[in-house]
Amino acid sequence: MRRSKQLGKWVIAVAAGTLVLAAACTPSGDDDDEGSGGGELVWAIGGAEAQPAGVDQKIADLWNEQNPDNPITIEVLPDEADQQREQQVNVLQSGSDEFDVLGTDVIWTGEYSQNGWLESLEDVRDQIEPEVLEGAFNSAQWDGELWAAPFNTNAGFLYYRTDLVDQPPETWDELCQIAEQVGQQEDIGGLIGQGFKYEGFVVNWLEYYWSAGGELYNEDNSEVLFDTDLATQTTEFMQNAMDDGCFAPGFNTATEEEGRAAFQSGKAVFMRNWPYAYQLIQDEGVPQVAKNFDIAPLPTFTGEGTISALGGFNNAVSAYSSNKDAAKEFVVWAATDPEVQKMLATVASVPPVLTSVYDELQNEPDMALLSEVLPDAKPRPPAPTWNTISVEMQDALFPAYNGDADPAEASDTVADAFNESVEE
Amino acid sequence: MAGAKVATEPRTPSGTGPGGPRTKGMSEKGLGRLFVAPAILLMIGVALFPVIYAFVISLRAYTGRLYEGYAGLENYREALTDDKFWASLEFTLVFTVTSVAAEFVIGLGFALLMNQAFRGRGITRAAILVPWVIPTVIAAQMWYFMFNVNPGSVNALLGLGDFNWLGEAGWVKAVLIFADVWKTAPFVALLLLAGLQTIPTDIYESARVDGANTWQRFWHITLPLLRPAILVALLFRTVEALRVYDLPQVMTRGSFDTESLSMVVQQYVVQTPDPGLGSALSTLTFGIILGIGVIFVSLLGRELTIGRTDG
Numbered sequence: 001m002r003r004s005k006q007l008g009k010w011v012i013a014v015a016a017g018t019l020v021l022a023a024a025c026t027p028s029g030d031d032d033d034e035g036s037g038g039g040e041l042v043w044a045i046g047g048a049e050a051q052p053a054g055v056d057q058k059i060a061d062l063w064n065e066q067n068p069d070n071p072i073t074i075e076v077l078p079d080e081a082d083q084q085r086e087q088q089v090n091v092l093q094s095g096s097d098e099f100d101v102l103g104t105d106v107i108w109t110g111e112y113s114q115n116g117w118l119e120s121l122e123d124v125r126d127q128i129e130p131e132v133l134e135g136a137f138n139s140a141q142w143d144g145e146l147w148a149a150p151f152n153t154n155a156g157f158l159y160y161r162t163d164l165v166d167q168p169p170e171t172w173d174e175l176c177q178i179a180e181q182v183g184q185q186e187d188i189g190g191l192i193g194q195g196f197k198y199e200g201f202v203v204n205w206l207e208y209y210w211s212a213g214g215e216l217y218n219e220d221n222s223e224v225l226f227d228t229d230l231a232t233q234t235t236e237f238m239q240n241a242m243d244d245g246c247f248a249p250g251f252n253t254a255t256e257e258e259g260r261a262a263f264q265s266g267k268a269v270f271m272r273n274w275p276y277a278y279q280l281i282q283d284e285g286v287p288q289v290a291k292n293f294d295i296a297p298l299p300t301f302t303g304e305g306t307i308s309a310l311g312g313f314n315n316a317v318s319a320y321s322s323n324k325d326a327a328k329e330f331v332v333w334a335a336t337d338p339e340v341q342k343m344l345a346t347v348a349s350v351p352p353v354l355t356s357v358y359d360e361l362q363n364e365p366d367m368a369l370l371s372e373v374l375p376d377a378k379p380r381p382p383a384p385t386w387n388t389i390s391v392e393m394q395d396a397l398f399p400a401y402n403g404d405a406d407p408a409e410a411s412d413t414v415a416d417a418f419n420e421s422v423e424e
Numbered sequence: 425m426a427g428a429k430v431a432t433e434p435r436t437p438s439g440t441g442p443g444g445p446r447t448k449g450m451s452e453k454g455l456g457r458l459f460v461a462p463a464i465l466l467m468i469g470v471a472l473f474p475v476i477y478a479f480v481i482s483l484r485a486y487t488g489r490l491y492e493g494y495a496g497l498e499n500y501r502e503a504l505t506d507d508k509f510w511a512s513l514e515f516t517l518v519f520t521v522t523s524v525a526a527e528f529v530i531g532l533g534f535a536l537l538m539n540q541a542f543r544g545r546g547i548t549r550a551a552i553l554v555p556w557v558i559p560t561v562i563a564a565q566m567w568y569f570m571f572n573v574n575p576g577s578v579n580a581l582l583g584l585g586d587f588n589w590l591g592e593a594g595w596v597k598a599v600l601i602f603a604d605v606w607k608t609a610p611f612v613a614l615l616l617l618a619g620l621q622t623i624p625t626d627i628y629e630s631a632r633v634d635g636a637n638t639w640q641r642f643w644h645i646t647l648p649l650l651r652p653a654i655l656v657a658l659l660f661r662t663v664e665a666l667r668v669y670d671l672p673q674v675m676t677r678g679s680f681d682t683e684s685l686s687m688v689v690q691q692y693v694v695q696t697p698d699p700g701l702g703s704a705l706s707t708l709t710f711g712i713i714l715g716i717g718v719i720f721v722s723l724l725g726r727e728l729t730i731g732r733t734d735g
Binding site: 082093196254259262265384385399 | 488490508572573574575588591593677678680691694695696
């Protein structure tokens with residue numbers, strides 16, 4: 001009796017509390033406008049250039065001047081790619097029309113298109129394909145269909161000290177020889193790159209693997225061509241480079257910025273890094289380095305040609321956009337308008353995708369080198385499961401090159417991850 | 425505790441207690457419940473609901489993020505046969521035991537020091553608490569930067585050249601534990617200091633009169649009377665250390681077997697999405713932490729009950 005009475009009191013109290021809560025949570029008014037009516041566009045893109053002073057904002061302003069009927073605003077996403085993806089995914093998964101244009105990393109194309117989040121751009125393919133770089137264009141395709149318009153691209157450079165090295169090496173073995181010899185003479189490190197356990201390490205590893213003649217998939221990504229023997233040799237090369245001092249101290253804990261810090265303070269003979277570092281080293285490096293460095297294509301194992309991993313961002317149209325036509329127009333314009341693409345290079349040192357810009361800016365050393373290495377740059381497969389494969393590669397290959405695991409076993413693990421990606 | 429006791433005292437002057445005469449409107453107790461109800465509902469909404477929801481998701485099968493149907497306990501089978509789970513559990517336990525032990529010893533030392541009356545005590549207290557104020561992610565980024573070979577602040581300070589703290593198998597864990605101890609020993613010190621200040625000084629005085637030396641006073645008076653505070657500090661720290669995410673995520677990204685349970689959960693929920701497996705892992709993690717928490721709370725509960733019957 002007493003118990004049920006108490007229970008009753010609790011029920012009343014909770015019910016009353018609910019009312020209070022409900023009142024507190026009810027939206028006070030119509031504060032969210034739908035945004036679908038006026039033809040406005042929202043461009044969800046992240047990174048430094050999406051910030052108010054960045055070049056993306058300038059590009060949006062230019063569009064708004066020319067297209068007052070369909071003005072675009074930037075929804076600034078976080079700096080790190082993984083977090084940008086997470087934010088976009090949250091919106092797309094709920095089927096919301098909040099974002100019209102999505103700034104997507106080249107490796108997300110497959111995942112997004114497979115989930116049905118992207119509007120196909122097949123009908124504007126002809127406007128884009130002849131104008132832009134092939135590698136960037138391929139990164140926007142999955143399953144033979146075009147899902148995004150390329151926006152900017154990226155490729156690796158070999159930075160080297162001209163006061164210590166006469167000629168940039170053409171093979172990795174030659175590079176290691178110089179790195180060990182000169183490094184010992186000068187008491188500094190050899191090659192610094194991106195060896196920390198993250199996506200950047202996968203990029204570096206792939207550049208060694210590709211430059212030894214390795215492949216990941218066939219042309220249409222339907223068949224795995226991963227070569228475990230070559231992969232083992234690649235990992236062993238890195239393992240030896242760690243042990244012999246070809247890699248600079250701290251290689252296995254360096255991302256882009258730690259690498260740049262080492263090189264520009266004179267602690268390394270060579271550096272593998274993206275083009276963004278070129279201007280920064282001149283501005284921030286110690287004088288001895290700032291005046292005495294140059295850039296060259298990355299070496300290969302065979303000494304023939306050059307290989308680089310391709311980076312960059314594409315612009316895709318959300319399948320849930322309520323203004324798809326205008327969004328499509330925007331992404332095509334951003335990919336092919338000479339003024340926009342030139343701004344990327346001149347305002348932000350971001351490599352553009354429009355071929356004609358490279359002809360125009362061929363007197364800039366970094367742009368000239370880019371146009372030399374980009375035709376041979378290889379995209380990481382934009383497979384739907386690329387993130388899973390990448391994490392498996394990091395888990396298996398990082399311990400192997402640090403001498404904590406067997407390189408051959410690591411290759412088998414990675415091969416399994418690739419094979420699974422095709423079976424699914 | 426004492427306050428609640430006073431409120432339920434039958435013969436309060438207002439006479440509105442449960443034993444008192446019935447007056448119109450709600451009783452004081454009922455009114456109290458009414459005021460507490462929104463908070464309890466909110467707690468259920470933000471604390472209990474996600475746990476239950478995660479459990480529900482853990483019974484589902486997904487491909488990527490696409491729901492495929494009911495999976496039963498398949499996700500748990502997969503989680504428990506995954507080497508990654510066991511490796512991360514091992515690291516998490518090693519990390520928890522060593523870092524909490526070190527934090528306890530150092531924190532107790534700090535607390536005893538801060539409990540002494542000496543010139544500059546205020547400044548010492550403030551200085552010791554500074555690391556605790558810094559957000560963990562920022563502390564982690566800072567130590568990553570300082571221990572890294574480039575630019576190499578720690579090496580420059582110790583004259584170690586290019587010692588690779590974060591890139592040598594044996595040292596990585598030690599650096600992580602060091603960073604955690606640096607960050608949270610002050611927290612333990614703070615809790616223990618609060619406990620120390622509740623111990624009446626006259627007990628020490630009479631012990632001294634009876635001829636007890638410093639060590640005996642510490643061992644037979646300070647430690648037993650500090651027991652509740654110690655248990656609370658260890659409970660908080662253990663539970664937090666078991667959930668560790670930011671330190672290894674920023675400083676090592678899980679390299680050299682330093683992947684914590686929370687990092688594996690994050691990987692499956694966010695990075696390489698498999699919400700079913702991710703939720704199964706997070707439910708397992710929750711179970712482990714809850715189990716250890718319950719052991720502490722039951723120890724603590726007994727402690728508090730004993731304390732109450734005395735009073």
